[in-house]
Amino acid sequence: MQSLLILLAVFALAKGGLACAAKDKTTDEPEPEHEPVSDSRPTGRPMLGGRRPMTTEEIAHPDFQSVVQKSLVDLKNQSNGCMEYDLVEIKEASKQVVSGLKYHWKMTVRPRSTQAGSQCPVSDCQVGVDACKMHHEYKSSAWVRPWLKDEETHRFTHVRTDA
Numbered sequence: 001m002q003s004l005l006i007l008l009a010v011f012a013l014a015k016g017g018l019a020c021a022a023k024d025k026t027t028d029e030p031e032p033e034h035e036p037v038s039d040s041r042p043t044g045r046p047m048l049g050g051r052r053p054m055t056t057e058e059i060a061h062p063d064f065q066s067v068v069q070k071s072l073v074d075l076k077n078q079s080n081g082c083m084e085y086d087l088v089e090i091k092e093a094s095k096q097v098v099s100g101l102k103y104h105w106k107m108t109v110r111p112r113s114t115q116a117g118s119q120c121p122v123s124d125c126q127v128g129v130d131a132c133k134m135h136h137e138y139k140s141s142a143w144v145r146p147w148l149k150d151e152e153t154h155r156f157t158h159v160r161t162d163a
Contacts, residue, residue, distance in 0.1 A: 051096040100145035137162040
């Protein structure tokens with residue numbers, strides 16, 4: 001019986017020694033050295049959830065142009081229908097994947113008086129002869145969520161930057 005205990009003790013020590021030696025060795029390959037992450041990303045590979053500039057093709061795409069046209073209608077609604085706005089130029093644009101898409105852009109628009117009636121205050125167009133030939137600059141954004149009801153799919157913000 002005593003020899004059996006000695007044999008078990010020797011076996012346990014030997015096995016424990018092997019286990020300790022095995023801890024120092026690994027079959028995994030060493031991790032490769034990584035280059036530091038730069039702030040710039042290759043084109044076509046946007047950072048998930050990050051805001052990225054839109055290409056000329058993306059700006060000209062009918063989906064984005066539809067958003068811009070809806071934003072011009074939103075500007076008209078903000079003027080109580082007294083002014084309409086014609087798009088002159090989109091200077092720059094970016095998009096971001098959120099719960100939907102968030103677009104940001106700078107645009108130049110030309111205001112037009114609609115002469116909608118007496119509820120309209122004196123507009124820029126009525127102040128001077130050439131006033132409606134002036135362009136207005138806006139920083140606009142749209143949060144597009146197409147799965148919601150029609151009246152909730154787009155939410156716009158506009159800030160006039162030339163006033």
